[in-house]
Amino acid sequence: MSLDYAILGFLNYHPYSGYDLKKIFDTTVQHFWSADQSQIYRTLARMTEQGLVDVEKIAQDDRPDRKVYHVTEAGRAALLDWLSEPPPMQANRSAPLIQVFFCGQLPDDDVLAKFEYVADLMREILKRYDQIPGQIDIHAPEIASPRERYFWLLTLDLGIRTMRANLEWAESVIEQIKNGQVPKA
Amino acid sequence: MSLDYAILGFLNYHPYSGYDLKKIFDTTVQHFWSADQSQIYRTLARMTEQGLVDVEKIAQDDRPDRKVYHVTEAGRAALLDWLSEPPPMQANRSAPLIQVFFCGQLPDDDVLAKFEYVADLMREILKRYDQIPGQIDIHAPEIASPRERYFWLLTLDLGIRTMRANLEWAESVIEQIKNGQVPKA
DNA sequence: CGCCTATATATGCATCGTCCTATATGATAT
DNA sequence: ATATCATATAGGACGATGCATATATAGGCG
Numbered sequence: 001m002s003l004d005y006a007i008l009g010f011l012n013y014h015p016y017s018g019y020d021l022k023k024i025f026d027t028t029v030q031h032f033w034s035a036d037q038s039q040i041y042r043t044l045a046r047m048t049e050q051g052l053v054d055v056e057k058i059a060q061d062d063r064p065d066r067k068v069y070h071v072t073e074a075g076r077a078a079l080l081d082w083l084s085e086p087p088p089m090q091a092n093r094s095a096p097l098i099q100v101f102f103c104g105q106l107p108d109d110d111v112l113a114k115f116e117y118v119a120d121l122m123r124e125i126l127k128r129y130d131q132i133p134g135q136i137d138i139h140a141p142e143i144a145s146p147r148e149r150y151f152w153l154l155t156l157d158l159g160i161r162t163m164r165a166n167l168e169w170a171e172s173v174i175e176q177i178k179n180g181q182v183p184k185a
Numbered sequence: 186m187s188l189d190y191a192i193l194g195f196l197n198y199h200p201y202s203g204y205d206l207k208k209i210f211d212t213t214v215q216h217f218w219s220a221d222q223s224q225i226y227r228t229l230a231r232m233t234e235q236g237l238v239d240v241e242k243i244a245q246d247d248r249p250d251r252k253v254y255h256v257t258e259a260g261r262a263a264l265l266d267w268l269s270e271p272p273p274m275q276a277n278r279s280a281p282l283i284q285v286f287f288c289g290q291l292p293d294d295d296v297l298a299k300f301e302y303v304a305d306l307m308r309e310i311l312k313r314y315d316q317i318p319g320q321i322d323i324h325a326p327e328i329a330s331p332r333e334r335y336f337w338l339l340t341l342d343l344g345i346r347t348m349r350a351n352l353e354w355a356e357s358v359i360e361q362i363k364n365g366q367v368p369k370a
Numbered sequence: 371c372g373c374c375t376a377t378a379t380a381t382g383c384a385t386c387g388t389c390c391t392a393t394a395t396g397a398t399a400t
Numbered sequence: 401a402t403a404t405c406a407t408a409t410a411g412g413a414c415g416a417t418g419c420a421t422a423t424a425t426a427g428g429c430g
Contacts, residue, residue, distance in 0.1 A: 001385095001386095002280040002283055003386085003387095005283055005284075005287070006283045006286075006287075009283065009286065009287035012287075012290070017408075017409090018408080018409070018410095019407065019408050019409080029282075029283075029286060031277065032277050032278065032279040032282040032283075032286075033277075033278060033279070033282070033283060034276040034278070035387095036387065036388055036389085037409090037410095038387090038388080038389085038390095038409095038410075038411080039386080039387060039388080041408095041409060041410060041411095042410085042411090045410090060395095060407090060408090062395080062396060062397090062407095063395065063396070063406085063407050063408070064393095064394060064395055064396095064407060064408040064409075065408075065409090066407090066408070066409095067408085067409075079287070079290070080290060080291075082284075083284055083287060083288050083290055083291055084291065084295060086299070086302055087280075087281035087284050087285075087299065087302070087303060088280045088281060088284075089281060089306060090279075090280055090281070091219040092216065092217050092218075092344070093217065093218055093219070094217040094218070094275075095187040095272075095273045095275050096272035096273060096274060096275075097214075097217040097218070097340045097343065098187050098190055098191045098194065098214075098217075098218060099190075099267075099268055099272050099273075100272075100336060100339055100340050100343075101191075101194065101214060101217075101336060101337055101339075101340050102190070102191075102194035102197075102264070102268060102336070103268050103336055104330075104332040104333045104335065104336040105197070105264070105265060105268055106265075106268055106269065110269060114271070114272065117271055117272070118272060121274060145289075145368075145370060146368035147289045147367070147368045147369060147370050148289045149368075150289065150367055150368050151285060151286060151287070151288060151289040152286055154285055154286075154354075154358060155282045155285050155286050157354060158282065158285075158350075158351065158354045159277070161350040161351075161353065161354050162347055162350050162351065164350070165343075165346040165347050165349070165350040166343065166346070166347065168346065169339075169342060169343045169346050173339060182332070182335060183330075183331035183332045183334075183335050184332060185330060185332050186415090186416090188416085188417095202378075202379090203378080203379070203380095204377065204378050204379080221417065221418055221419085222379090223379095223380075223381080223417090223418080223419085223420095224416075224417065224418080226378095226379060226380060226381095227380085227381090230380090245377090245378090245425095247377095247425080247426065247427090248376090248377050248378070248425065248426070249377060249378040249379075249423095249424060249425055249426095250378075250379090251377090251378070251379090252378085252379075
């Protein structure tokens with residue numbers, strides 16, 4: 001259901017097509033949410049049936065026709081209701097940590113390589129996060145008010161803080177392996 | 186597929202039943218993985234067909250019969266192969282952050298209440314993390330080697346670091362709201 | 371006697387999510 | 401000429417997940 005509200009949230013700023021929404025997801029909220037193209041279309045179809053959004057068909061000469069979606073009053077009400085609810089606290093799920101949990105089975109050299117790989121990935125992700133702020137104007141210029149931008153930057157701030165914590169963790173593990181502080185089997 | 190390897194990892198320490206595994210998941214790795222009971226049983230059934238595990242039926246007088254699962258050689262090989270692979274970096278998905286992203290729609294008081302609720306939840310989770318170390322002996326005493334414990338504590342360390350970062354973030358947001366630093370619509 | 375809890379396994383159902391593929395158009399590159 | 405890319409929408413197949421429910425045994429409580 002989260003995708004529903006993410007879509008409603010963006011459509012509440014401005015009408016968009018499924019194709020637009022896919023691009024917006026991939027650029028503005030990609031640090032905490034991803035959306036598959038086919039699922040966006042399917043969700044929009046369902047939400048149209050449910051009366052949460054309206055479709056406006058726009059014919060184009062040079063390109064395929066667009067279906068632009070608008071929030072209805074019901075959709076807007078559903079969004080505001082949901083925003084008022086306590087946040088949907090989900091269970092943490094981290095597949096990589098399953099590897100960490102059991103990787104005592106491997107020799108230290110392999111473990112070290114694994115953590116150095118992870119640390120490099122995290123440094124790259126942090127670099128990518130630095131580039132996000134510039135993208136909201138390009139891909140969702142309708143999110144223009146200082147207040148909207150503020151809350152958007154809050155999510156990015158959390159992403160950066162979390163990723164830094166992860167990186168510090170990985171670096172501390174690397175240190176411990178190099179110093180021979182990992183117990184032997 | 187992650188659940189497969191988590192199950193293989195535990196069965197590689199010791200044979201367990203589905204019921205045992207459910208309890209172990211809920212106590213030892215609950216800070217980064219949860220498993221539904223029905224899915225554990227279904228996964229064990231599939232893995233038996235695939236030859237990754239073997240079943241041993243144990244009749245009990247006072248209680249229903251148990252089906253205790255053992256890792257096969259193929260299962261052990263699959264586990265070690267997977268542990269050697271680069272960690273399966275998944276997309277971050279955070280439903281609560283969708284609320285944060287769009288909650289500029291709400292008045293500051295509601296936003297403040299939301300973040301105080303989140304901060305309280307995180308403090309509770311941090312308290313719960315403190316109690317995890319004692320539980321591994323009770324619910325999975327077979328994970329006894331210092332090396333295994335070390336990697337297990339690494340996952341807990343990351344959970345604590347991440348949760349602390351989240352809490353600091355929430356507290357900084359609360360400060361900003363109280364100081365009137367959030368832009369008005 | 372009925373009810374609840376713990377142990378133990380299993381199925382049904384619906385949703386969510388991802389991957390792959392199909393369809394259609396126009397512009398640009400080789 | 402052909403290939404590929406960007407735009408634009410959509411369906412099939414499948415796996416993962418979660419919730420509810422069914423079945424069975426034994427013990428404890430009121």
